[in-house]
Amino acid sequence: MSTPxxxxxxxxxxxxxxxxxxxxAALTARLSYATVGLAMPLSxxxxxxxxxxxxxxxxxxxATTVLLMPLRAALTDRHGPRRVLLPMSLLYGALLAxxxxxxxxxxxxxxxxxxxxxxxxCCAPPxxxxxxxxxxxxxxxxxxxxxxxxxxxxxxxxxxxSGPALVGALLGVAPAAAGILLSAALNAAGTCAFVTSxxxxxxxxxxxxxxxxxxxxxxxxRGLLPAVVVALGLGxxxxxxxxxxxxxAEERSHATALVPWVLGALSAGSVLGGLAVGxxxxxxPARARLCRFAAAFGLVLAAAGLAPGLWTLAGVLAxxxxxxxxxxxxxxxxxxxxxxEETRIQAGAWVNTGVNAGSSAGALAAGLLIxxxxxxxxxxxxxxxxxxxxTAAAALGRTAGPGRAPAPTRTPAPAPGExx
Numbered sequence: 001m002s003t004p005x006x007x008x009x010x011x012x013x014x015x016x017x018x019x020x021x022x023x024x025a026a027l028t029a030r031l032s033y034a035t036v037g038l039a040m041p042l043s044x045x046x047x048x049x050x051x052x053x054x055x056x057x058x059x060x061x062x063a064t065t066v067l068l069m070p071l072r073a074a075l076t077d078r079h080g081p082r083r084v085l086l087p088m089s090l091l092y093g094a095l096l097a098x099x100x101x102x103x104x105x106x107x108x109x110x111x112x113x114x115x116x117x118x119x120x121x122c123c124a125p126p127x128x129x130x131x132x133x134x135x136x137x138x139x140x141x142x143x144x145x146x147x148x149x150x151x152x153x154x155x156x157x158x159x160x161x162s163g164p165a166l167v168g169a170l171l172g173v174a175p176a177a178a179g180i181l182l183s184a185a186l187n188a189a190g191t192c193a194f195v196t197s198x199x200x201x202x203x204x205x206x207x208x209x210x211x212x213x214x215x216x217x218x219x220x221x222r223g224l225l226p227a228v229v230v231a232l233g234l235g236x237x238x239x240x241x242x243x244x245x246x247x248x249a250e251e252r253s254h255a256t257a258l259v260p261w262v263l264g265a266l267s268a269g270s271v272l273g274g275l276a277v278g279x280x281x282x283x284x285p286a287r288a289r290l291c292r293f294a295a296a297f298g299l300v301l302a303a304a305g306l307a308p309g310l311w312t313l314a315g316v317l318a319x320x321x322x323x324x325x326x327x328x329x330x331x332x333x334x335x336x337x338x339x340x341e342e343t344r345i346q347a348g349a350w351v352n353t354g355v356n357a358g359s360s361a362g363a364l365a366a367g368l369l370i371x372x373x374x375x376x377x378x379x380x381x382x383x384x385x386x387x388x389x390x391t392a393a394a395a396l397g398r399t400a401g402p403g404r405a406p407a408p409t410r411t412p413a414p415a416p417g418e419x420x
Contacts, residue, residue, distance in 0.1 A: 009147070010147055010150075010151055010275075010278070012144065012147070013139070013144060013147045013148045013151055014151075016138055016139065016140075016144070017199070018138070018197055018198055018199035019138055019148075019199070021193075021197055021199075022131075022134065022138075022194060022197040022199045022200070023131065023151075023152075023155075024193075025190050025191075025193035025194040025197060026127055026128075026130070026131040026190065026194050027155055027159065027190070028186055028189060028190030028193065029089070029125070029127045029186060029187050029188075029189070029190025029191045029193075029194060030127050030128055030131075030156065030159055030190070031159050031162070031163055031166075031186050031190070032183040032184070032186040032187035032190070033124070033159075033163075033183075033187075034159045034160045034162070034163025034164070035163040035164070035166055035167050035179055035182055035183045035186065036061075036096065036179070036180060036183035037058075037163070037164075038163070038164045038167045038168075038179065039167050039176060039177075039178075039179025039180045039182070039183060040054075040057065040058055040061060040099070040117065040179075040180060041054040041055070041057070041058050042054075042167075042171070042176035042179065043099075043100065043103040043104075043175070043176035043177040043179065043180055044057050044058075044103055044108070044113055044117075045176075046103065046106070046175065046176045046177075047102070047103035047104070047105065047106055047107070047108035047113070047177070048103075048106075048108055048110060048113070049106070050110075053110055053113070053114070056114060057113055057114050057117045058117075060114055060117055060118040060121065061117040061118060061120060061121040062121065062356070062360065063118075063121065063360075064118050064119075064120075064121030064122045065121035065122075065124045065356075066352075066353055066356040066357060066360070067353070067357075068121070068122055069124075069126055069129075069349045069352055069353050069356075070346060070349045070350055070353060072084075072088065072123075072124070072125065072126050072349070073126045073129050073130075073345045073346045073348070073349030073350075074345075074346050076125075076126060076129075076130060076345045077342055077343055077344065077345045077346050078342075080200075080201060081130050081134075081194075081195055081200050081201075081345075082195050082200055082201075084125075085125045085126075085127070085130060085191050085194065085195050086191055086192060086195045088123050088124070088125040088191075089123075089125045089187050089188050089191035089192070090188060091123045092120055092123040092124050092125065092184070092187060093184035093185070093187055093188040094184075095116055095119050095120035095123060096120050096180050096181070096183055096184035096187075097180075097181060097184050098116050099113065099116045099117055099120060099177075099180055100177040100178070100180040100181045100184070101177075102116060103176075103177045103180070104175060104177045124187075125187070125191055126345060126348075126349050126352075127190070127191065127194065128152075128156065128348065128352060129344075129345045129346075129347075129348030129349040129352060130194075130345050131152065131194075132149065132152060132332050132336070132344075132348045133336070133344035133345045133348060134199060134200065135148040135149060135152060136336050136344060137201070138199060143281060145333070145336075146277075146278055146282075146329075146333065147278040147279075149278070149329045149332055149333055149336075150274050150275065150277055150278025150325070150326075150329050151274075151278065152329075152332075153274045153325040153328050153329045153332075154270075154271050154274040154275055154325060157267055157270050157271050157274065157325060158271065160267075161264070161267055166182075167179040167182070170182060223334075223337075223338030223339075224335055224338055224339075224347055224350055224351075225395070226287055226290065226291075226334065226395035226396075227290065227331040227332070227334040227335045227338075227350075227351050227354075227395075228331075228335075228350050228351055228353070228354040229354070229391045229394055229395045230290055230291065230294045230327065230331055230354075230388075230391050230392055230395045231328065231331050231351045231352075231354030231355045231358065232354040232355070232357060232358040232391055233294060233298075233358060233387050233388045233389075233390065233391025233392065234294060234297070234324065234327055234328065234355060234358065234388055234391075235354065235355035235356060235357065235358025235359040235360075235361075235362060236358035236359070236361050236362035236365070236384075236387045236388075237297070237298065237301055237358075237362060237384045237385065237387050237388045238324070238358075238359065238362065239358070239359040239360070239361075239362035239363040239366070240362040240363070240365065240366035240380070240383075240384040240387075241263070241266065241301070241317070241384060242263060242363070243363065243366040243367060243370060244305075244366060244370070244377065244380055244381055244384065245259055245262050245263060245313070245317070246259050247370050247377060247380075248305075248307075248310065248313060248377055249262070249310055251377060252309070252310060254310050258310060261314065262310060262313060262314040262317060263317075265314040265315070265317050265318040265321070266317040266318065266320065266321040266324075267321060268318060268321065269317065269318035269319060269320065269321025269322040269324070270321040270322065270324040270325040271325065272322060273321065273322035273323055273324065273325050273326050274324075274325025274326060274329060276322075276326070277325065277326035277329055277330070278329070286330050286333050286334040286337060287334055287395070287396075288396070289326075289330050290327060290330040290331055290334055290392075290395065291392040291393075291395050291396040292392075293323045293326045293327035293330060294323070294327045294388050294389075294391065294392035294395075295388070295389055295392040295393070296323045297320055297323035297324060297327060297385075297388050298385040298386065298387070298388030298389035298390075298392065299385060299389065300316060300319050300320040300323070300385070301317075301320045301381060301384055301385035301388065302381060302382045302384070302385025302386065302389075303316065303381075303385075304316040304317055304320060304381050304385075305377050305378035305379070305380065305381025305382060306378055306381075328351075328355070331351050332348055332351055335347040335348055335350065335351050336348070358387075362384070362387070366380065366384070369383065
């Protein structure tokens with residue numbers, strides 16, 4: 001199934017010309033999304049006194065961010081990252097700054113706050129998909145690309161752990177709205193550094209209308225479906241886990257302060273799994289690996305509800321987490337394999353959309369199962385695991401149709417400065 005590979009290393013990935021600089025810039029900009037998720041509800045609640053309004057604002061922001069991401073990615077593919085990402089980021093940052101100004105003091109008008117948040121989500125630049133598309137262009141072979149994608153997945157996991165901690169530290173010296181300003185500054189500064197990297201290709205030349213139409217038809221919808229479907233199931237299961245762990249702790253009279261440590265075990269497992277998956281030279285095709293990782297995650301998660309105590313649950317979730325980053329890494333690799341040169345950013349964006357859409361649905365479903373019905377927790381864990389299992393089975397069962405685009409041939413990356 002797989003064989004260990006002593007090279008290339010993760011250090012070799014970062015030694016590729018311009019890789020370290022470009023990746024650092026992208027991570028700085030992407031940290032904005034990890035900080036704004038906590039800063040926004042805290043600042044809205046402080047300004048309006050309403051947690052309900054805070055939830056509405058965050059939902060609107062999340063919906064426009066997620067649902068319009070494929071469109072923003074298509075614009076980036078069509079015109080090139082240099083032309084598109086920085087204007088998006090500057091507009092996104094300006095709207096976040098306006099939102100911070102509205103919520104800096106109590107008495108913020110609800111409609112203005114909600115509308116500004118929704119507009120900000122419309123402009124959020126697709127930096128994750130853009131960076132993953134660039135990894136594909138920078139890496140000279142498949143082994144290096146796999147390492148790069150694993151490194152990207154692990155780094156993103158760490159961003160969403162460190163982002164809330166950064167906002168928490170800022171709250172000790174400034175109002176909650178300062179976290180929104182920080183998010184705007186991180187995105188603008190990181191995006192500016194990213195688009196000025198010599199590793200990025202220059203602006204795409206104008207194409208004739210017929211060429212544009214052909215390029216639109218080349219988006220590999222059928223080839224993308226397995227990756228998007230599995231990403232949907234993973235997002236659904238992962239968002240359910242957060243509520244399930246909280247309910248597990250409350251049912252057994254544990255302090256809720258312990259819940260972040262249990263969820264941290266899930267993240268730690270994901271980080272270790274992500275590092276491990278890039279260190280192996282896999283013989284199985286990406287689609288088969290994707291389904292196996294997702295199925296393994298679903299099985300372990302389904303068994304987690306049988307844990308006798310909170311720390312046993314943490315251990316089981318750490319094992320489940322070991323399959324998260326490998327599954328997401330493989331989903332992005334599969335999306336890249338099925339994409340054409342002109343649709344790579346869109347392909348990654350659709351996987352992102354699958355994860356985030358599943359996450360929204362999973363949180364809603366878990367809340368209903370726990371609070372409204374309610375169902376026994378072991379059954380709720382089993383249902384969350386079944387979501388990942390079902391999408392893995394659905395993705396494995398699909399056959400490649402005539403609309404699937406052939407996998408592009410990887411070519412060595414040009415030297416820095418040759419992009420124009």
